[in-house]
Amino acid sequence: MKQFQTPRGTNDILPKDIEKWHRIEDVVRQFCMLYDYKEIRTPIFEDTGVFKRENDSSDMVNKEMYTFTINGKDSLTLRPEMTAGVVRSFVQHKMFGEGDLPAKMYYIGPQFRYERPQKGRQRIFHQFGVEVIGVKNPMLDVETIALGYSIVSALGLSELKVLLNTLGDDESRNNYKVALKEHFSKGIDDMCGDCKRRLDQNPLRLLDCKVDHDTEIMRTAPKMGDYLNKESKEYFDAVCNGLDALGIPYEIDDRLVRGLDYYTDTVFEVVSTNDQMGSQSTVFAGGRYDGLVEYFGGPELSGIGFAMGIERLIIALEGEGIDLSEDESLDAYILCLSEKASLEALKIATMLRAAGYTCERDYLNRSFKAQFKSVERKNAKFAIILGEKDLENGTVTIKEIATQEQKVVASEDIVDAMDELNDNEEHECTCGDECTCGK
Ligand code: ATP
Ligand code: MG
Secondary structure, X not given: OOOOOOOOOOXXXXXXXXXXXXXXXXXXXXXXXXXXOEEOOXXXXXXXXXXXXXXXXXXXXXXXXXEXXXXXXXXXXXXXXXXXXXXXXXXXXXXXXXXXXXXXXXXXXXXXXXXXXXXXXXXEXXXXXXXXXXXXXXXXXXXXXXXXXXXXXXXXXXXXXXXXXXXXXXXXXXHHHHHHHHHHHOOHHHOOHHHXXXXXXXXXXXXXXXXXXXXXXXXXXXXXXXXXXXXHHHHHHHHHHHHXXXXXXXXXXXXOOOOOOXXXXXXXXXXXOOHHHXXXXXXXXXEEEOOHHHHOOOOOOOEEEEEEEHHHHHHHHHHOOOOOOOOOOEEEEEEEOOOOHHHHHHHHHHHHHHOOOOXXXXXXXXXHHHHHHHHHHOOEEEEEEEOHHHHHHOEEXXXXXXXXXXXXEEHHHHHXXXXXXXXXXXXXXXXXXXXXXXX
16 A cells, blocks of 8 residues: 655644644734734635746746646646735735725745755745735834744744845835946856846846855945935834834844845844754745735835744754743543443533533543553543442542542532632642632
């Protein structure tokens, strides 16, 4: 028989590891709520045109998309990122008309890119990200960076570096592109194939080349800072001032251009400096985009966002020795010591669960010893034993594992008995003389 495995570049997230994911998602949702962001869920695939925009020079669009057609119909693509889909949705649902701009949205979900798999780089990976659409104000750029930074800090990351740059407005960027083109034309024959293609298509993207990164021609390239017009410079200064005011440390990296074509003004990357990260060290990254809403047929409105790779975040957390797995325990495990006890266990488990107690039971009619092993493995606080005698008398025996104390109660009183035992447990405090609990 054929044994299937996960396709190359994809992973199962197993139940034993899911706690970490839940912790991260909890922190994400909590912070997004504090910053007044609402979740958006868009389709996993979109019309290919949503991602593949005219003249796009990025690798993601040109080499990494999972594109398909069904029954000869229009081309569809599994989303490689979320910004395009969210902006499409913003325009489709005319969110710009809802007042109270900016629209502040966040998402969590899988993305698909046909890349060479390596540590921190998969073909299916998960992103949490935000988009703030409708207002261009440098304080929003600052808050967006601060939100991502607060989340990774709250999870415990400290080995972080914020890299910041500006791509300026259209005028500044166009002047800069002319200067870059002139500079790189001199040495283009010695540069990689991608660089040759980018020289005409988008010379900014040459700065992002992974092959020719450390060559002399790269090091001597003109700097964006020298081509910013007054507005672009003031805008960027305001972003820097805001980050200073919040005490978020950053470095200006004038070669940071980001992998996608639609960015304008502020761009940033937050990198883990932990040595476990290898070359995939960016935990989250993003920037402002001025033309995208209009591209999708909406009004001329600006947006800003970032995306965080959750798998990369987990690698960074593990690199810093931060353990997110919580000590999972069960309130009660029910031991069934006869066939007859099974129905009774069903009823008791249902009562306990309805009252909010986590509860599991034996389904295999195993030996007492084997069932007690499950109590230990599942770290249950109480063992609820249904022996022969209990069945005859309509009772259950509750054993508190920590104290090894046992108590027999009528089956129908199980919830009251558990409430009482749990109250007692809570009152095993050291409040001493100042205790006001009355016990
Ligand atoms: P890179 O330069 O690493 O390819 P990118 O510029 O393609 O990154 P974005 O599209 O901005 O990255 O995605 C934002 C974040 O999503 C990245 O910083 C990273 O944390 C994560 N990410 C991107 N691609 C992958 C992938 N293939 N596997 C895992 N995480 C990824
Ligand atoms: Mg990439």
